[in-house]
Amino acid sequence: MIAEEQLRNLKNISYQAAGVYENTRFEKIHNVVFDDSNVASAIVAAEIASLIRTKQEENLPCVLGLATGSSPIKVYEELVRLHKEEGLSFENVVTFNLDEYYPMTKQNVQSYHYFMHEYLFNHIDIKPENVNIPKGDLEPDEILDFCVSYEEKIKSYGGLDFQLLGIGRTGHIGFNEPGSHYNSRTRLITLDHLTRSDASGAFLGLENVPKKAITMGVRTVMDAKRIVLLAWGQNKADIVKQTIEGEIDPSVPATYLQQHNNTTFVLNDEAASELTRIKTPWLVGPCDWTHELTKKAVFWLCDHTSKSILRLTDKDYNDNGMEGLLSHEGSSYDLNIKMFNELQHTISGWPGGKPNADDTNRPERAAPAKKRVIIFSPHPDDDVISMGGTFDRLVEQGHEVHVVYQTSGNIAVSNHEALKFAEVAASFDENNDLYNKIIDSINNNEEYVVDAPEVRALKGLIRQKESVAATRFVGIPDSQAHFLNLPFYETGTIKKNPLGQEDVDIMCDIIRAIKPHQIYAAGDLADPHGTHKVCLDALFEALKVLKPESFMEDCWVWLYRGAWHEWAMHEIEMAVPMSPDQVLRKRRAIFYHQSQKDGVMFQGDDSREFWVRAEERNKETAAKYHQLGLADYAAIEAFRRYYY
Structure with a gap:
């Protein structure tokens, strides 16, 4: 979390002062790298605010090109804060959004019209007539005229003063997909399969993602006087490198930005990790x-x-x-x-420490021989997916292991899965009003409407009972499986609330109650919907609060990766090998999460099921150790220590 006084001063910080690296001979686009995307977002918002105020002083409109998606959310939140707390007015601002799905109604919660009002326009004093967003509900014969008029309206204001961009994994800017021409203007396009796949979680399935969109063209974007592109996360690293260091190529439309003389890429460490000067x-x-x-x-x-x-x-x-x-x-x-x-020395079959052994060159302490352990699991399956073998080893070696599920994971249960359970329950009591209400609610649920509270409760219960079944299989009593249901998550939609004090307090309470010697937590920030990051932030905030307490002197924190990426070899500080039998036990533990099998709703950019990803990743880690000259293990789970 960024302190308020720090945010107020960010507008005085230039990109050049805040970035940590200079451009090199490999790079063809100016870029700055931050270790905190929240700080980076606030600095971008400060630049926009400064531009708005300058235009106000000149009695001129400020024409902004705006993007959607997860990348600019914190920028919009900071602009809203500047409006509410520092009096930033948007009365002279005219906005043009990059794109909109087609077909798409304004009322649909997946529309970019809905997104922009949810995150920005409903909270500032912009004039409604100054908001311009491509229309997704046009008749086919209206599209061409609309696109022409959209371009003419941008030109009537003298073009875009500032264009905010994200970047897709295809290299698209706006929805200018591979093959887009440099001189393209606002038009109807067909979305790339990868783009649709990346959006499938938000639409609850690939089949629900529109196949077309209306987007500003490449030339429209390039005509902007100033361009800032935001990219966060490991899953953007490859395309960021290709865009900044590669040749200009229509198959990667973002590379056209190399020809713009006032563009800055604002990146976090993960998104910049493949750049030559960093890697x-x-x-x-x-x-x-x-x-x-x-x-x-x-x-x-x-x-x-x-x-x-x-x-x-x-x-x-x-x-x-x-x-x-x-x-x-x-x-x-x-x-x-x-x-x-x-x-x-990173390899250890004793993740809780080997009793009565010289631990000088071991990753964990020998004492105490029997440790109290917390495994924090953001969703009700991350524990066994990410560290099921280590979990099993800790229990087998006699440690007191507690699994703490931070969120209910209820939005990841499909309606057809919930309906199945409701109908089974109703078959035992056909007159039960609750079951019948749930069945009716699911059957009559309108497109993308938030689930009724009863349905959400059932979906949460499904995931809870699957988790308990898995932890029983591993061998811990039900009393050592804890379900926090952190409030930030319980919105019933993919959009979550910001991390709050109540979330941190709940985390502090469970840590105080157990007084662990070890904490394991998900350090995988590639989670496509950000829940892992919020859960990790909640832990970090709790550790700040608890650090002065005496029991924390004995507590070590280990971070595991989730289903999307593994630690780089130089980052691994503890590697727990698994035998072929343990690999199979881990697979069986994952299989208890039946609602997440054979059709995962939020699997990101990888079509493999979670158990397959986890198993292959663990085998790949073992293979890397072997290639470096170490023993040939069946699989390895990897961890990195966090020092707080």
């Missing part, structure tokens, strides 16, 4: 060879040369821009042994 800075120039960067470089070199650590030579280092590292470390022989030993 492999030794290929750019001299490096400050920190311990972390040294590990990263050695493991990269192994992958690049297809060699294990102990087979690397001085020539391998010198040929790949690492001569500075060799001079710093002495020789490849000494460095290789050092890195090999360090990687070897």
Whole structure:
């Protein structure tokens, strides 16, 4: 969370001061990188606010091109705060949105018309006649005339003063999909399958995502006087690199921005992680060879040369821009042994610490021999999906393991799944008003309407009982499975409330009650709907509150990754190997979550089921250890320690 006084001062910070890196010879678009996307969003909002005020002083309209999606949400929230708390007026602002699904009514909660009013327009003093959003409910023979008039209206204001963009994984800006021409203007387009797949969670299935959209053209965007593109998260890293470092290519429309003379990409660490100067800075120039960067470089070199650590030579280092590292470390022989030993020491079959053992080179402490452990699970299945083998090992080795499910996960249960359970229950008591009410509500539910409270309760109960079945299988009593139902999540829609004090208080209460020696939490911020990040923020805020308490001196925090990505090899600090039998036990534990099998509603950009992803990821991690010269395990779960 950003302190209010910090937010008030952000408008005085330039991108150049806030960013951490300069452009390099590899990069063709100016960009700045932040470790906190909230701070970055507030700075972008400050630039927009400054532009609005400058135009007001000149008695001119401020013409803004606006984007939708998750990336600009915090920008809009900050603009609303500036309006309500600092008197920023939008009376001179004229807005043009980039795009809208087609066909799509304004009233549909998935429409961008609904989105913009929900996040911005309903909370500021903009004149309704100054809001322009492509219409998704036009008749086919009206579309061309509308698109022409949309362009003419933008031109009548002298063009866009500022264009805010996101970027899709196809490289689209607006809905200008691969193949869009540089001179394209506002038009009806067909959406790429990947774009529709990325949106499928919000529409509760790919089949519900419109196949077309009306979008501003590339040339319309490029005519803007100033462009700022926002990109957050690991899943944007590849396309960000391709856009910033690649050649201009119509198959990646965002690369056209290389030709704009006033564009800035605003990125967080994850979105920038594939840029050459960040991923492999030794290929750019001299490096400050920190311990972390040294590990990263050695493991990269192994992958690049297809060699294990102990087979690397001085020539391998010198040929790949690492001569500075060799001079710093002495020789490849000494460095290789050092890195090999360090990687070897991350492997432990005792995630809770091995009793009565020398723990000098082990990832966890030996004492106390029996630890109290909390596994925080954002959704009611992340525990077994992400660390089911480690969970099983902790229980087997006698630790007191508590699983704490932070949210109900109720929106991830489909209507047909809930109907099945309601009809089974109703068959035992046909006169039960509650069951019949639930059945009627599901059968009569209008498109994208929030579930009735009774339906949401049933869906939450389905996930809760699946979780208890899985934890029983692993071997912990029901009393050690806890369901927090954090309030931020319980909106009944994909849009969640901001993290609040009540959420943090609930987290503090469960930690105080258990007084753990270990906490495991989801550090996977690639979750497509952001729940993992909010749950992690809730833990971090709770740790700040609890840090002065004496029992926290003995508490270590380990972060696992979820279903979308694994830790990079240089980031792993504890690797828990699994035997083939344990791999199968983990699979069986995941299978207890039947509502999430054979048709996952929120699976992101990967069509594989969660159990398949988890299993293959664990096998890939084990293979990487083996390729680096370590033992050949069936699978490995990986963790990184968090220091608070």
